[in-house]
Structure formats: structure tokens, C-alpha cells
Amino acid sequence: xxAPGTDEIVVDRLTxxxxxxxxxxxxxxRVRSGRVTGFLGPNGAGKTxxxxxxxxxxxxxxxxxxxxxxxxxxxxxxVRKVGAVLxxxxxxxxxxxxxxxxxxxRAAGLxxxxxxxxxxxxxxxxxAGRKFKGYSLGMKQRLGIAAAMLGDPRVLILDxxxxxxxxxGIRWMRDLLKSLAADGRTVLVSSHLLGEMQLLADDVxxxxxxxxxxxxxxxxxxxxxxxxxxxxxxxxxxxxxxAALSELNATVTPTADGxxxxxxxEIAAVGHAAFAAGVExxxxxxxxxxxxxxxxxxxxxxxxxx
Amino acid sequence: xxxxxAELFKVRTTSLWWIMAIILVPLYAASVxxxxxxxxxxxxxxxxxxxxxxxxxxEASLQPINIATNLYTSGQYFGVLxxxxxxxxxxxxxxxxxTATTTFLTTPRREAVILAKFGAAxxxxxxxxxxxxxxxLIVVPLILSNLDLGAQLGEPAVWRAIGLNALAFVLWGVLGxxxxxxxxxxxxxxxxxxxxxxxGTSAIGLIFFLLSEYVAEWINNLQxxxxxxxxxLMISGTDLPGSPPQWVGAVVLIGYAAVLGFFGxxxxxxxxxx
Numbered sequence: 407x408x409a410p411g412t413d414e415i416v417v418d419r420l421t422x423x424x425x426x427x428x429x430x431x432x433x434x435x436r437v438r439s440g441r442v443t444g445f446l447g448p449n450g451a452g453k454t455x456x457x458x459x460x461x462x463x464x465x466x467x468x469x470x471x472x473x474x475x476x477x478x479x480x481x482x483x484x485v486r487k488v489g490a491v492l493x494x495x496x497x498x499x500x501x502x503x504x505x506x507x508x509x510x511x512r513a514a515g516l517x518x519x520x521x522x523x524x525x526x527x528x529x530x531x532x533x534a535g536r537k538f539k540g541y542s543l544g545m546k547q548r549l550g551i552a553a554a555m556l557g558d559p560r561v562l563i564l565d566x567x568x569x570x571x572x573x574x575g576i577r578w579m580r581d582l583l584k585s586l587a588a589d590g591r592t593v594l595v596s597s598h599l600l601g602e603m604q605l606l607a608d609d610v611x612x613x614x615x616x617x618x619x620x621x622x623x624x625x626x627x628x629x630x631x632x633x634x635x636x637x638x639x640x641x642x643x644x645x646x647x648x649a650a651l652s653e654l655n656a657t658v659t660p661t662a663d664g665x666x667x668x669x670x671x672e673i674a675a676v677g678h679a680a681f682a683a684g685v686e687x688x689x690x691x692x693x694x695x696x697x698x699x700x701x702x703x704x705x706x707x708x709x710x711x712x
Numbered sequence: 713x714x715x716x717x718a719e720l721f722k723v724r725t726t727s728l729w730w731i732m733a734i735i736l737v738p739l740y741a742a743s744v745x746x747x748x749x750x751x752x753x754x755x756x757x758x759x760x761x762x763x764x765x766x767x768x769x770x771e772a773s774l775q776p777i778n779i780a781t782n783l784y785t786s787g788q789y790f791g792v793l794x795x796x797x798x799x800x801x802x803x804x805x806x807x808x809x810x811t812a813t814t815t816f817l818t819t820p821r822r823e824a825v826i827l828a829k830f831g832a833a834x835x836x837x838x839x840x841x842x843x844x845x846x847x848x849l850i851v852v853p854l855i856l857s858n859l860d861l862g863a864q865l866g867e868p869a870v871w872r873a874i875g876l877n878a879l880a881f882v883l884w885g886v887l888g889x890x891x892x893x894x895x896x897x898x899x900x901x902x903x904x905x906x907x908x909x910x911x912g913t914s915a916i917g918l919i920f921f922l923l924s925e926y927v928a929e930w931i932n933n934l935q936x937x938x939x940x941x942x943x944x945l946m947i948s949g950t951d952l953p954g955s956p957p958q959w960v961g962a963v964v965l966i967g968y969a970a971v972l973g974f975f976g977x978x979x980x981x982x983x984x985x986x
Contacts, residue, residue, distance in 0.1 A: 492813050510718075
């Protein structure tokens with residue numbers, strides 16, 4: 407293994423033993439900078455406990471979780487290094503959104519004006535003077551993201567950030583996180599919304615029952631599990647098409663709605679075979695494996711509720 | 713200092729402080745009136761059925777200087793209660809409103825956060841002390857001249873009592889933070905502190921009275937280990953007969969504040985925040 411970069415998250419043999427429950431069990435993974443990493447697992451898999459240990463809120467029973475080589479509690483300026491959104495409802499009900507952010511600014515030695523800047527960034531400026539109890543769940547999520555962005559951190563950690571966001575809000579968050587990763591920042595997002603993760607994440611870390619199940623780039627994990635990319639092809643002459651495709655060293659399976667799924671061939675090769683045989687095509691598309699299916703396969707039998 | 717500033721900002725940006733202010737003002741006014749009424753009692757009734765020590769205590773407390781110190785520290789009883797509750801809520805509200813996560817993410821060195829809370833509680837204690845003291849310095853000279861005792865502001869004992877009163881507010885603030893760390897439930901903390909402070913003092917006073925009546929009179933001297941009694945003793949104008957010296961009161965309060973403070977900080981450092 408290479409030495410970790412300063413923005414890299416390194417979780418090394420992390421374990422948390424509660425009285426009867428081993429919430430996190432000898433868990434190791436790395437989160438690289440410049441990419442969005444999805445942290446996936448069924449409910450009760452130990453995702454939140456892992457993130458809380460990473461952020462110095464929960465003491466590990468064994469192992470370490472560090473940024474570069476430093477634990478969160480040893481960072482000289484944590485707010486400028488790491489931003490975290492852990493739960494949406496963690497502000498005082500009677501305090502305004504702007505004052506919630508200013509309170510953090512004061513403790514972290516940031517100017518009050520940062521509060522207004524991040525409010526603008528997350529689109530909460532019109533609600534800045536309203537009390538937290540009047541916020542919708544989506545607004546609370548946005549305030550949490552605003553708080554995490556106060557110190558313009560290099561590393562962002564978000565626990566289920568899509569909860570309570572409407573489709574427009576989810577899209578906004580996806581674009582924001584992707585642009586932050588494109589900036590070279592490290593972005594770790596826990597979620598159980600697999601469809602969303604498939605759109606958002608570059609890498610995934612999948613855990614179940616406190617243990618690592620699988621880690622790697624999304625395409626790789628999907629490819630390994632679903633046997634490579636599939637090509638979906640539809641034609642009014644399915645017999646001729648099947649015959650043409652048999653030339654390729656690929657498995658062809660018909661679907662219920664009359665299309666063909668081709669495993670083990672590139673989309674260009676499929677298109678070329680059809681063209682060479684003079685077969686008319688009405689659809690030709692590459693289908694990535696479905697993260698949800700892969701996830702369910704990987705975590706099957708590992709009880710969510712422990 | 714920025715952490716203390718942040719803690720005070722937290723108090724300022726919720727409605728708590730002015731609710732406490734609204735509670736405090738009428739209670740302060742009532743304390744002044746009660747102290748004034750007590751100052752009007754000029755002699756001990758012969759047939760009151762009190763012991764010699766008690767009678768000496770009452771006589772001592774009727775000296776002009778003790779009437780003056782008592783009046784100039786009016787508002788201590790309820791002022792301290794307000795400071796105690798506010799100080800506890802500074803801690804418990806972090807758990808009640810789930811802001812502890814944000815706070816400890818911003819400042820992962822938890823002992824620094826607790827120290828800042830002690831600092832904020834001390835400043836709040838001093839603010840309430842200043843508020844009651846300024847009012848006392850305006851109102852009490854009028855009362856004293858009404859009692860034909862003169863303003864007494866030239867007496868060092870009066871100023872010492874006012875100073876020790878400030879110390880009492882500070883120490884109760886520290887006690888409140890310590891108690892808030894130990895009792896993390898906001899409702900439990902406010903109820904336990906409030907009830908212990910108001911009812912507990914009388915109840916414990918009664919226990920001590922019975923013990924000293926039926927077991928041995930020296931036990932009464934142990935009353936000073938009750939925090940409220942200690943703080944009362946600390947601000948009394950002169951040493952009262954039959955009571956431990958004033959500094960004992962201060963030592964007892966500082967002891968409580970230190971023990972709760974250290975234990976509270978230690979506990980906060982160890983706990984998982986979830």
C-alpha cells in the first residue's frame with residue numbers, strides 16, 4: 407500500500423464493541439481524494455458508528471480512523487480540514503439558521519460573514535432569519551451542508567444527506583458533491599438510496615454487520631458481480647439478429663418484452679454484427695449492472711437488525 | 713476566549729436568557745421586600761423558646777452592619793438559583809437539542825468546550841450579580857435611611873459581603889455546569905437542581921435541627937456542608953456566634969465547584985456522543 411495522502415481517509419482495523427453488540431468489526435478501507443465514495447450498508451450495519459469514530463465522537467474499542475495520518479481530535483483546525491453532516495435535526499429549535507452557523511464561526515475563529523456565504527451556497531438565504539423549528543427536513547439538510555462548508559474543508563463526510571430532500575434537492579446535492587470532488591476534495595457519503603449512489607459515487611465501500619463486504623470503483627464492483635456490461639438490443643427480426651450475434655463469443659438471452667440481452671460483448675461489436683448482417687435495429691444500449699441487485703446479493707444473509 | 717464567546721452567543725441567541733430575566737426581576741423585588749421586613753424586627757421576643765446560641769445569632773443579625781450586608785446582597789437566593797439553572801442548561805441543552813455533535817465537531821478537544829462553558833457560566837453569574845448589586849446600591853440606601861441606620865457604605869464589611877456575594881454567584885455557576893454534565897437530561901437536571909436548591913435546603917436544615925436537638929448540638933456546625941448554607945455563611949457581614957467562620961463557607965463551595973467541575977470534565981471526555 408502507498409502512504410496515504412493528507413486528504414485521504416484511512417480506516418484501519420476499526421472495531422467498536424458495545425455491551426452485547428459488535429457494531430463495527432475489524433473494518434478497514436480507504437477513501438481517496440478527488441472522488442465521491444459511497445458508504446453503503448443495510449440499516450444497523452455500523453455506518454453511522456464508523457463515521458462517528460472517524461470524527462472523534464465515539465471512541466473505538468480497537469483500530470484507528472484517520473485523515474492522512476492524523477486523528478480528527480488531533481487536527482489543529484478541524485473545521486477547515488473536515489466538514490461533516492451527521493444528522494439533519496441537530497440544531498437548537500429556537501435559534502435561527504444564521505445564528506446556528508455564526509455560533510460555529512465563533513467557536514472556530516471564522517468571520518461571521520462566512521455564515522452568509524454558505525447560506526447563499528446552499529440556497530437558504532431567504533430562510534436565514536427563521537428559527538430552526540420552522541425548517542422543513544430538506545432545509546435542515548441544507549443547513550447541515552452549509553455548516554459543513556463553513557471552513558471550506560478538503561474532506562466532506564455526509565451521513566444520509568439525501569434524506570428528506572425532494573428530487574430537485576437531491577439533484578442539487580449530487581451536483582454539489584460531484585463538483586466538490588472534481589475540485590480534488592475527498593467526499594464520503596453514506597446512504598441506503600442505491601439508485602442515487604449509482605448516479606453519484608465513483609467508489610463504493612459496502613459494509614454489512616459491521617464488516618467490510620466489498621470495496622472498489624462502482625463499475626468494477628458492478629462488473630464483477632453482474633459479469634460485465636450488458637448490451638440491450640431490439641430488432642423486428644430477432645431470429646436473424648440472434649444468428650448474427652452467435653458469431654460473437656457472447657451469451658444472448660431474450661427478455662420478456664422481446665429484446666435481447668448480450669453478455670460479454672462491447673456495444674460497438676454488437677452494432678457492427680447487426681450492420682454486417684443487414685438487421686434493422688430499434689434499440690441498442692449498454693446497461694450497467696444494477697447496484698441495488700449487487701448490493702442485495704452482497705449483503706444477503708447478513709441480518710440488518712442485530 | 714473565542715470558545716467562551718461562542719458559548720455566550722449560544723445563550724444570547726435563544727429565548728432562554730430573557731425568560732430567566734423575567735423570572736428573576738419579580739423574585740428580586742420580593743427578596744428586597746422580605747429583607748426589609750426582617751430588618752424591621754428589632755428585638756428578640758423573650759418567650760420565643762430559642763436556645764442561647766440561636767438567640768445570640770438573632771441578636772447579632774440585628775446589628776445594623778448585618779442588616780446592611782443582608783440588604784446589600786438581596787437577590788442572592790433567587791439570583792443564584794437562576795444562575796445555577798442557566799449554567800446547567802448551557803450543558804444539558806447541547807444534548808436536549810442534539811447540538812453536542814456540532815459543538816464537539818467544531819471543537820474536538822472536549823475539555824476546552826467544558827472549560828468554555830465554565831467560563832460562560834462565570835460571566836453569566838457575574839452579570840446577574842452586577843444586575844442585583846447595582847439595583848441594591850440604588851434601593852438599599854433608601855431603605856436603610858428609612859430604618860434610620862444610614863447607608864453604611866463606608867463599612868468595609870458591606871463591601872466585603874458584596875464581593876463575597878460575587879464569589880457565590882461565580883461558584884454556583886461552576887456548580888451548575890458540573891451538575892449539568894452529570895445529569896444530562898435537561899428536564900431532570902432543572903427539576904433536581906431546582907428542588908434540591910429550594911426544598912432540599914429546608915429539608916436538610918430540618919434534619920440538622922433534629923440531629924442537633926436529639927443527638928448532639930455540634931452536629932449543627934456540619935450544616936455548613938450544605939451548599940446553600942455555605943454560601944449564606946460566606947456572605948454574612950460578620951462572624952455569627954455559633955457558626956463556623958465565613959471562610960469555611962467559601963472553602964465548602966469552592967470544594968463542591970472543583971469536584972463537580974473536574975468530575976464533569978473527565979466524564980465528558982470519556983463519553984461517546986451519539
